[in-house]
Amino acid sequence: MTQERLSEDTQDKYIVPGLERGLRLLAEFSRRDRTLSAADLARRLKVPRSTVFRLLATLEMMGFVERTDGGRDYRLGMAVLRLGFEYLASLELTELGRPLLDRLRDDIRYPCNLVVRDGRSIVYVAKSVAPTPFSSSVTVGTRLPAHATVLGRVLLEDLTLAELRQLYPEPQLEVFTPSTPRTVEELFEMVQRDRERGVVLQEAFFEASISTIAAPVRDRTCKVVAALGVTIPASRIDPEQLDMMEEKVRDTAGELSRLLDYRPREHGKVVNLYRE
Known part of the structure; x- marks a missing residue:
């Protein structure tokens, strides 16, 4: 086994799947796709809709996403903006x-x-x-x-x-x-x-x-x-x-x-x- 392969295996051991999915979910929102539904996100991430609902519930509780007026779709919340501006300010x-x-x-x-x-x-x-x-x-x-x-x-x-x-x-x-x-x-x-x-x-x-x-x-x-x-x-x-x-x-x-x-x-x- 090569050193490169050993490094990949070591890195994989420390990956937190739930955190990875949550970050990938946030990354799906963009200037073009300001709002997305749970069904949209499940299809894009190729994960069950029940998993997406749990991710959205967690992110919504922390302020990283919020529901739009109708309640069916989601958009990025203020917590994401605060993180971004804190980074830029630093x-x-x-x-x-x-x-x-x-x-x-x-x-x-x-x-x-x-x-x-x-x-x-x-x-x-x-x-x-x-x-x-x-x-x-x-x-x-x-x-x-x-x-x-x-x-x-x-x-x-x-x-x-x-x-x-x-x-x-x-x-x-x-x-x-x-x-x-x-x-x-x-x-x-x-x-x-x-x-x-x-x-x-x-x-x-x-x-x-x-x-x-x-x-x-x-x-x-x-x-x-x-x-x-x-x-x-x-x-x-x-x-x-x-x-x-x-x-x-x-x-x-x-x-x-x-x-x-x-x-x-x-x-x-x-x-x-x-x-x-």
């Missing part, structure tokens, strides 16, 4: 980044965001809204596909081609607009061009009416830990104004990186991102 990244986002928003008068990567998704962890008619529909906690967003491309900059293939093993990537990369190789080439520039401006990459300017935030390990971005209308903006915005986004991301104790590596140390 992040040094968001504490340091929020005043910088506010300052950037005041400078350019458009919504500013800070996001992190969770696997194949980006998660918005801080947002600063501008007092203008133009607004973005995303909120703190919103998740979007990393490969199909400008902010996600920035968060993928450190990954090698082999690591990207491991993250996206499918032959074809999900396409959202004509600009979405269709293969891992196409995504990798796009990400490397972004890396060389240090800041990305892309029109209508995820949504037709939205453009994004984004730059990476690095910590003391020199790894990209977040992406800082500005959402602007996809209509034409004066090139000089765009240049100013790019510079401010890049500078703000650099300032946040320095606050996270980022120090650029000495020149001459090159990473082979094409390694297999």
Whole structure:
């Protein structure tokens, strides 16, 4: 028996099935599926409905789910929100980044965001809204596909081609607009061009009416830990104004990186991102 197999067996010994099912149940709720019935959850989790009712009763008692007005369906409760916001508030990244986002928003008068990567998704962890008619529909906690967003491309900059293939093993990537990369190789080439520039401006990459300017935030390990971005209308903006915005986004991301104790590596140390 291999060491890897021994590790899996040891890990399985400590798994609590009821807790695992409860967490999997909570994970079924999303922006698309805000309410679900016990029958829906039983079908998705492939467990008896009686088991789902016991899980829901426990989670409802603790405030993690609540019944909707009709009483038949369920939705996430306030306890989940408290956990999420407590986590976000505990992040040094968001504490340091929020005043910088506010300052950037005041400078350019458009919504500013800070996001992190969770696997194949980006998660918005801080947002600063501008007092203008133009607004973005995303909120703190919103998740979007990393490969199909400008902010996600920035968060993928450190990954090698082999690591990207491991993250996206499918032959074809999900396409959202004509600009979405269709293969891992196409995504990798796009990400490397972004890396060389240090800041990305892309029109209508995820949504037709939205453009994004984004730059990476690095910590003391020199790894990209977040992406800082500005959402602007996809209509034409004066090139000089765009240049100013790019510079401010890049500078703000650099300032946040320095606050996270980022120090650029000495020149001459090159990473082979094409390694297999």
